[in-house]
Amino acid sequence: MKLITLEEHFLDKRISEANDAFNPPSPEQPKELQDFYKSRIRFGQALFDIKDKRLPYMDSQRISMQVLSYTSPISDKVPAHEAVKICRQANDILAERIAEYPDRFAGFATLPMADPKAAADELERCVKEYHFCGTLVAGQYQEHFYDEPQFFPIFERAEKLDVPVSFHPALINPRIQDFYFTSPNWGLAVAGQFASAGYGWHMDVGIHVLRMIMSGIFDKLPGLKIISGHWGELVPAFLERLDYMFSPEITGLKKNISEYYKENVYVTPSGIFSSMQLEYLVKLMGADHILYAVDFPYIQPDNVYEFLDESNLTREQKELIAHGNAERILHLGGN
Numbered sequence: 348m349k350l351i352t353l354e355e356h357f358l359d360k361r362i363s364e365a366n367d368a369f370n371p372p373s374p375e376q377p378k379e380l381q382d383f384y385k386s387r388i389r390f391g392q393a394l395f396d397i398k399d400k401r402l403p404y405m406d407s408q409r410i411s412m413q414v415l416s417y418t419s420p421i422s423d424k425v426p427a428h429e430a431v432k433i434c435r436q437a438n439d440i441l442a443e444r445i446a447e448y449p450d451r452f453a454g455f456a457t458l459p460m461a462d463p464k465a466a467a468d469e470l471e472r473c474v475k476e477y478h479f480c481g482t483l484v485a486g487q488y489q490e491h492f493y494d495e496p497q498f499f500p501i502f503e504r505a506e507k508l509d510v511p512v513s514f515h516p517a518l519i520n521p522r523i524q525d526f527y528f529t530s531p532n533w534g535l536a537v538a539g540q541f542a543s544a545g546y547g548w549h550m551d552v553g554i555h556v557l558r559m560i561m562s563g564i565f566d567k568l569p570g571l572k573i574i575s576g577h578w579g580e581l582v583p584a585f586l587e588r589l590d591y592m593f594s595p596e597i598t599g600l601k602k603n604i605s606e607y608y609k610e611n612v613y614v615t616p617s618g619i620f621s622s623m624q625l626e627y628l629v630k631l632m633g634a635d636h637i638l639y640a641v642d643f644p645y646i647q648p649d650n651v652y653e654f655l656d657e658s659n660l661t662r663e664q665k666e667l668i669a670h671g672n673a674e675r676i677l678h679l680g681g682n
């Protein structure tokens with residue numbers, strides 16, 4: 348069983364430095380918070396090092412191919428014309444690294460969301476020139492969600508090129524962080540984790556995907572495909588309720604929320620290897636709407652192959668999730 352995983356992060360120092368140049372150093376942070384952030388970057392070297400860190404892990408887990416993406420978006424503090432340049436460089440560098448191991452890696456483009464027309468063009472360049480297989484977007488752009496009309500050209504182009512857009516978490520709006528996730532009952536480290544990878548940023552991406560559906564974008568672009576990690580970021584369990592609350596009479600959409608979700612959204616585990624989630628999502632969405640993902644290097648489970656291979660699914664379902672769906676949707680062909 349060939350394994351293709353597709354939430355696998357990558358960094359290059361030149362791009363981090365170009366990005367950081369536009370982010371003023373933050374004021375002195377409390378030690379508790381500094382330690383928290385340090386613990387989060389303990390896998391840092393594996394982001395950069397393909398030969399000695401990434402490939403040995405892939406081999407140990409029998410992963411045939413990773414679809415690489417930059418670990419965080421180009422900062423929304425970078426002016427548009429600079430963002431266009433940095434993204435272009437970022438994609439060129441990623442393409443070079445992929446070319447060193449073309450049978451082991453594919454890529455998701457990084458796009459300058461500051462300039463949606465340029466972002467659409469960059470996506471097209473990456474797909475046509477480098478055979479990248481989609482894009483990964485993270486968080487919002489300057490407090491604007493991507494359902495807003497100015498971003499439409501990016502999704503229109505993705506549909507035209509027949510490549511998916513993967514919605515990934517990022518740090519959430521500080522006002523939401525303060526309101527929902529801080530308390531006199533716990534410290535800054537717990538608040539930071541609660542607001543990010545512990546819960547908050549997953550809730551945030553789940554809402555983002557729902558906003559895309561509510562915006563009617565899938566009526567305009569019925570072929571658009573969205574990838575949502577972490578078993579759909581808390582949304583799948585709520586689909587019946589969403590259908591009950593948001594009938595087409597209320598939303599003005601052509602279909603129920605769950606119909607768009609099951610048709611246009613593809614879900615991955617992002618390294619949360621829970622059998623109950625796997626079986627539930629296959630039952631809900633069908634095995635043809637589940638893709639495989641580890642979230643390397645932030646998560647490095649040692650049962651990537653066994654989790655799927657030893658599950659209760661049929662051989663055909665396992666093959667779809669392991670590689671068949673990725674080959675079909677990301678045009679990784681080969682077979």
Ligand code: CA
Binds near residue numbers: 642
């Ligand atoms: Ca991730």
